[in-house]
Amino acid sequence: MVKSRTRARQLVSAGIGLVAAALVVTTTVTANSGAASGTTGKGTLKLVAAADTVEVASYEGVAYVEPSVWLAAYDAAFEFRASHTAYDKPVKLTKTVIRGKKRTTTTAPASIVDGMKGFKDGLRVTLKNKAGKVVLDESRPLCPGGYDRQRVQTDGATGPVYPEFCGGNWFTKGVLYGIERGMAVPTVSDLEFETKGETALTMTLSVSKPVADFLGLPKASRSAKQNLVIVDGCPEGGCEGGEGEMSTHSAHGADEDQGARTVVPRESLEGAEDGRGRLPLGGGAGGTSHGKPAKSSLPDLVSVPAWQISTAVDEEGTDRLNFAANEWNAGPAPMVVEGFRRGTSPVMDAYQMFYRGGKQVGMKRTGTMEFHEAPEHNHWHFLDFAKYELVDAKDKVVSTSGKQSWCLVPTDPVDLTVPGATLRPGQTGLESACGSKSALWLRETLPSGWGDTYDQSQTQAFDLTKVKNGTYRIKVTVNPDGNLYETTRSNNVSHRTVIVGGKAGARTVTVPPYQGVDTETWWNER
Structure with a gap:
């Protein structure tokens, strides 16, 4: 057991970070990155450099290297599947080489x-200065996937199929990533160092x-060398206004209490009482389902145990128990709610x-949406x-969260190996998913295999x-009123044990591991 601590949530991935830096190619592309050069027809992975020399922008003494060395798949697609049977069991990772209809795993x-x-430790990064002195030497995970894919063969895949990252969170059960035939992914997307x-x-x-042996990389294509020319990214006056800083979206944050929940039974939603149940914009009944929808068209909403749990004193001086909660869709169909x-x-x-x-x-009519006008x-x-x-x-119940409404978007992969899993959700940004104040319509989705994480703090915390x-449990219930149709409600509730201590103004919490998983450490410390 460990004492939890307050910190920002980390949505883990290798290769998902967006680097705010400028990298300029200054020489011609190397020969082995041509559209078909070096191909064998049997399927090969190669390490490919985009140029011999690149310019790297430095901001106030820190340089950021954007993708310039790629892992390319020639003449075959390479698919990787990582999963485990229980949270405390080792992860099994497989490689499948796909050549037409033939699959070799x-x-x-x-x-x-x-x-x-x-x-x-699949990738080693070494930096040396002009005198040959090593200024950086580190090993890091190698993620055979990435957000900025490049085509390397004219007859290869015309667009990405696999996710833009590797990884997940503490309760991720399975992920699937890979490199499409004739495409390449960055080997490094978040390298930064002090220029000194x-x-x-x-x-x-x-x-x-x-x-390299497992991936089958040719010996001549297992390393790549480049010259880095470091230039000032903030000339003449510096970077006022936050230029060069990186920002990412992950879980939803919290703000003020959203008020009491209003429970509307499903029966009244399907009738015409008080104007409820009417069709969108007075339209006809062409899209309305009569009776219970087929299971093959339904999601399966699952509650994940709470995590990232800590105590804090809010802006009003109230002792709070902060936590993160994730509800996900185990498929087979997406959960789609339109307003x-x-x-x-x-x-x-x-x-x-x-x-x-x-x-x-x-x-089917399933409830209401309201515009939430608040910071962030x-x-x-x-x-x-x-x-x-x-x-x-x-x-x-001894305390209830003030969180009462949700902007649903897929923030975390939980199990991309379930039937119907979506590898690349079409909408991941909050603005595009949840609409502006003047919107007439919007769509909120949870694709199969994905969950939505909310961080509960301030008045949304307990x-x-x-x-x-004493000892308590954080109870998370998805679809609490049963208004959403799904394949089963047997997995809608989860519990997480917490031990609350301390005194007013200095409350503490101890969080025992859940099925062998200690969620109160950073993911990268596991």
């Missing part, structure tokens, strides 16, 4: 597997021998849309998705003022 030795993140006055360095990237504005009011009628084989096959929000929220409670040993020291 091999399992990686456990010694080179780095959980869901790819290959352990250096203006020219030599960078060598090399794949470790055990990993249609109710006249000119800041309310939308919400409908659950049912899909099978990529086509909409019906819909200012978008529409769905009101009937989840409930967070702190309960005692007898399941009696109020500990009247909570005595």
Whole structure:
């Protein structure tokens, strides 16, 4: 057991970070990165450098290297599947080489597997100055996937298929990533280092021998060397206004209390009482489902145990228990909720849309959406998705989260190996998913295999003022009122044990591991 601590949530991935830096190619592309050069027709992975020399921008003494060395797949697609049967069991990683209809699968030795993140110490990065002195020498996971894919063969895949990252969170069960035929992914996307006055360095990237052997990299294509020319990214006056800083989106944050939940039974949603149940914008009944939708068109909503748990004193001086919660869709169909504005009011009628084989096959009224006007929000929220409670040993509620509405987007992969899993969700940005104040319509989705994480702090965290020291459980319930149709509700509730201590103004919490998983450490410390 460990004492939890307050910190920002880390959505883990290798190769997902966006680097705010400028990298300029200054020489011609090397020969082995041509459209078909060096291909064998049998399927090969190669390390490919984009240029002999690149310019790297430095901001206030720190240089950021954007992708310039790639892992390229020639004449075949390479698919990697990482999964485990239980949270405390080792992750199994397989490689599948796909040539047309032929698939050849091999399992990686456990010694080179780095959980869901790819290959352990698979990539070595070395930087040397003009005098040959090593200024950086580090090993890092090798992720055979990435966000900035490049085509390397004219007859290869015309677009990406696999996810833009490797990894997940503490409760990720399985991920799938890879490199499409005739495409390449970056080997490094988040390399930064202190320049210490250096203006020219030599960078060598090399794949470790055990990993290179497993991947089948030719010996001549296991390393790449480049000259780095370091230039000032903030000339004449510096970088005022935050230029050069990096920012990423991960879990949703929290702000003020959103008020009491309004429970609307499904029966009233399907009728015409009080104007409820009417069709979008007065439309016809062509898309309405009569009776229960087919299981093949339904999602399976699952509650994940709470994690990243800590105590804090909020801005009003109230003791709080912070936590993160994730609810995910185990498939086989996506969960799609669409909102249609109710006249000119800041309310939308919400409908659950049912899909099978990529086509909409019906819909049901499922609740309401309201516009949430608050700092870092200012978008529409769905009101009937989840409930967070702190309960005692007898399941009696001792504190309730102020979180009452959700902007649903896929923030975390939980299991990309389930039937119907979506590898590249079409919408991952909050603005595009949850709409502006003037919107007439919006769509919020949870694709199969993905979950949505919310960080509960401030008034959305549990109020500990009247909570005595002792052992409690954080109870997370998805689809609490049963208004959303799904294949089963048997997995809608999860519990996480917490031990609350301390005194007013200095409350503490101890969080025992869950099924062998200590979620109160950084993911990279596992």
